[in-house]
Amino acid sequence: MTAKRAIGRHESLADKIHRHRGLLLVISIPIVLIALVLLLMPGSSTSVSVTMKSHEGGSNSRGPKNYAVIFDAGSSGSRVHVYCFDQNLDLVPLENELELFLQLKPGLSAYPNDPRQSANSLVSLLDKAEASVPRELRPKTPVRVGATAGLRALGHKASENILQAVRELLKDRSRLKTEANAVTVLDGTQEGSYQWVTINYLLRTLGKPYSDTVGVVDLGGGSVQMAYAISEEDAATAPKPLEGEDSYVREMYLKGRKYFLYVHSYLHYGLLAARAEILKVSEDSNNPCIVTGHSGTYKYGGNAFKAIGSSSGASLDECRRVAINALKVNDSLCTHMKCTFGGVWNGGGGGGQKKIFVASFFFDRAAEAGFVDPKQPVAEVRPLDFEKAANKACNMRMEEGKSKFPRVEEDNLPYLCLDLVYQYTLLVDGFGLKPSQTITLVKKVKYGDYAVEAAWPLGSAIEAVSSP
Ligand SMILES: O=c1[nH]cnc2c1ncn2[C@@H]1O[C@H](COP(=O)(O)OP(=O)(O)O)[C@@H](O)[C@H]1O
Numbered sequence: 496m497t498a499k500r501a502i503g504r505h506e507s508l509a510d511k512i513h514r515h516r517g518l519l520l521v522i523s524i525p526i527v528l529i530a531l532v533l534l535l536m537p538g539s540s541t542s543v544s545v546t547m548k549s550h551e552g553g554s555n556s557r558g559p560k561n562y563a564v565i566f567d568a569g570s571s572g573s574r575v576h577v578y579c580f581d582q583n584l585d586l587v588p589l590e591n592e593l594e595l596f597l598q599l600k601p602g603l604s605a606y607p608n609d610p611r612q613s614a615n616s617l618v619s620l621l622d623k624a625e626a627s628v629p630r631e632l633r634p635k636t637p638v639r640v641g642a643t644a645g646l647r648a649l650g651h652k653a654s655e656n657i658l659q660a661v662r663e664l665l666k667d668r669s670r671l672k673t674e675a676n677a678v679t680v681l682d683g684t685q686e687g688s689y690q691w692v693t694i695n696y697l698l699r700t701l702g703k704p705y706s707d708t709v710g711v712v713d714l715g716g717g718s719v720q721m722a723y724a725i726s727e728e729d730a731a732t733a734p735k736p737l738e739g740e741d742s743y744v745r746e747m748y749l750k751g752r753k754y755f756l757y758v759h760s761y762l763h764y765g766l767l768a769a770r771a772e773i774l775k776v777s778e779d780s781n782n783p784c785i786v787t788g789h790s791g792t793y794k795y796g797g798n799a800f801k802a803i804g805s806s807s808g809a810s811l812d813e814c815r816r817v818a819i820n821a822l823k824v825n826d827s828l829c830t831h832m833k834c835t836f837g838g839v840w841n842g843g844g845g846g847g848q849k850k851i852f853v854a855s856f857f858f859d860r861a862a863e864a865g866f867v868d869p870k871q872p873v874a875e876v877r878p879l880d881f882e883k884a885a886n887k888a889c890n891m892r893m894e895e896g897k898s899k900f901p902r903v904e905e906d907n908l909p910y911l912c913l914d915l916v917y918q919y920t921l922l923v924d925g926f927g928l929k930p931s932q933t934i935t936l937v938k939k940v941k942y943g944d945y946a947v948e949a950a951w952p953l954g955s956a957i958e959a960v961s962s963p
């Protein structure tokens with residue numbers, strides 16, 4: 496025994512390798528095979544953006560509670576979400592809600608020439624978010640800032656200056672942990688996949704077969720995303736993306752299952768960007784989408800557009816035609832099996848798109864138009880509800896607005912016909928939904944006794960607390 500131990504202690508590395516060669520061979524064969532498969536995979540898909548391990552064994556080496564602070568630097572406003580997860584990656588309450596959620600307007604991109612002021616617009620959110628994390632956990636708590644369409648559209652130099660100012664703000668003012676790449680412009684497919692993770696996490700469909708998951712649409716101010724899980728066979732036939740675009744399919748491991756996620760983000764097709772596209776068409780004259788009695792200018796992305804209603808009234812049909820043109824639905828660019836619009840592959844449909852959860856401006860406008868209850872977290876509607884409301888909005892005069900649509904914000908009233916027509920057109924002509932198909936408009940998703948905002952930052956938080 497003693498002799499053996501003595502030998503073991505003085506064994507050289509070469510001896511060890513020799514002694515364990517059988518074991519090493521067994522371990523290395525699958526590693527080499529996996530590496531080969533990864534190398535040979537077609538260029539149509541990128542792998543793992545959100546890795547969420549199954550935590551059944553409670554193998555998380557961190558403390559019992561993990562906080563994450565995620566800033567959503569959206570084109571129309573900035574928001575912060577603070578979440579707290581237990582070891583099983585379940586959300587646990589912070590005080591009496593499952594998240595801290597705060598928001599303000601305008602967004603970072605409203606200060607294109609003043610990076611410091613842009614970054615400082617986050618101070619009040621940062622201070623309150625940090626205060627909600629227990630003092631001793633702050634240095635272990637990741638903070639991320641994800642900017643979306645607003646900074647994407649601003650161009651590289653201006654947006655990088657703003658992000659740098661935000662990095663400095665976090666360093667100077669906060670004790671939260673900033674990982675490398677914590678402050679970035681999210682690419683559109685990342686934003687779409689986080690949104691899909693958020694909603695399916697809250698619905699507890701992650702880990703189930705892909706056809707039990709739900710698809711998501713997120714209509715922001717600057718861009719719109721669609722994401723849904725597809726079969727491995729469909730993923731294999733994904734066309735190559737257009738030049739300069741991200742690939743169509745992301746592979747993700749979530750709760751022990753591999754998903755092939757079709758995801759696409761359409762930059763410049765967000766609701767506020769679409770208003771500009773639609774107003775451009777009429778230049779200095781009347782626009783068929785603007786409510787009668789309004790004459791003004793619409794500002795977007797540093798440009799101003801005339802927004803003048805015709806004295807004979809807005810027209811649903813004419814406005815539809817302009818919106819369809821703006822979407823480039825019948826674009827000759829479509830070289831794939833089937834396209835949505837603008838030459839983009841539609842993902843092939845299938846089980847992961849049977850149920851669609853539609854978020855952000857879809858919910859907000861439906862609430863303002865009065866066909867969903869803003870106090871409810873979700874509402875089941877059909878695209879034709881948008882058309883019906885559009886018909887009413889396009890046929891009113893400005894002075895009737897308050898009585899016909901009491902919930903509409905004053906600034907939105909001249910554009911209510913335009914917004915509702917665009918939303919209907921996007922769903923039906925763009926994404927190819929039937930006007931009568933039931934879809935779920937979502938603001939929040941019920942999770943146990945609570946309701947959580949249906950927004951991409953939760954997907955990012957899940958990644959932040961589950962990555963090594
Ligand atoms: O966390 C959220 N909860 C509810 N609504 C949200 C949340 N985040 C964004 N929104 C909604 O998204 C819309 C604005 O989109 P945003 O400013 O994020 O544009 P972007 O995504 O194109 O950058 C608004 O209707 C806003 O209310």
Ligand SMILES: [Ca+2]
Nearest residue numbers: 569643715716
């Ligand atoms: Ca957004």
